[in-house]
Amino acid sequence: MSEFINRIQLQREVIKIVNNSKFEYSIVGLSKKSIDRWCVDNNLNSQSKLIKLLLDISEKLFFLANKSQEQITESYARISDEVSFLVKSLSELVRKEYR
Numbered sequence: 001m002s003e004f005i006n007r008i009q010l011q012r013e014v015i016k017i018v019n020n021s022k023f024e025y026s027i028v029g030l031s032k033k034s035i036d037r038w039c040v041d042n043n044l045n046s047q048s049k050l051i052k053l054l055l056d057i058s059e060k061l062f063f064l065a066n067k068s069q070e071q072i073t074e075s076y077a078r079i080s081d082e083v084s085f086l087v088k089s090l091s092e093l094v095r096k097e098y099r
Contacts, residue, residue: 006080007064010087014057017091021098030058050093057086 011030018038019026025041028034035054039046060083067076 003064003080007061010057010083011061014054014087014090017087017094018054021094023098027054030054030061032058050090050098053086053090053093057083057090060086 014030015027023038023042025038027038032055035051035058036046038044039051044051060079063079064076064083067073
């Protein structure tokens with residue numbers, strides 16, 4: 001259960017980081033469609049570092065969600081650490097370039 005809660009907390013943290021920035025429209029989720037819609041709404045370049053980072057976080061969280069019912073493996077732990085690092089990178093990027 002704690003893996004589920006950790007993933008939800010990370011998703012909320014990512015959304016909060018993005019929504020506390022200078023963008024006119026808020027992001028509502030981390031699915032690819034939500035990120036694409038948010039990108040269009042805010043006239044952002046879909047190839048920007050910010051969008052690539054959001055998509056990377058989204059993909060890794062999706063992977064973790066699909067693996068959460070299995071025994072926690074070394075790859076699960078590694079990807080979980082990667083997501084935490086990516087969220088920190090996102091926070092720094094938004095703080096430096098989008099405030």
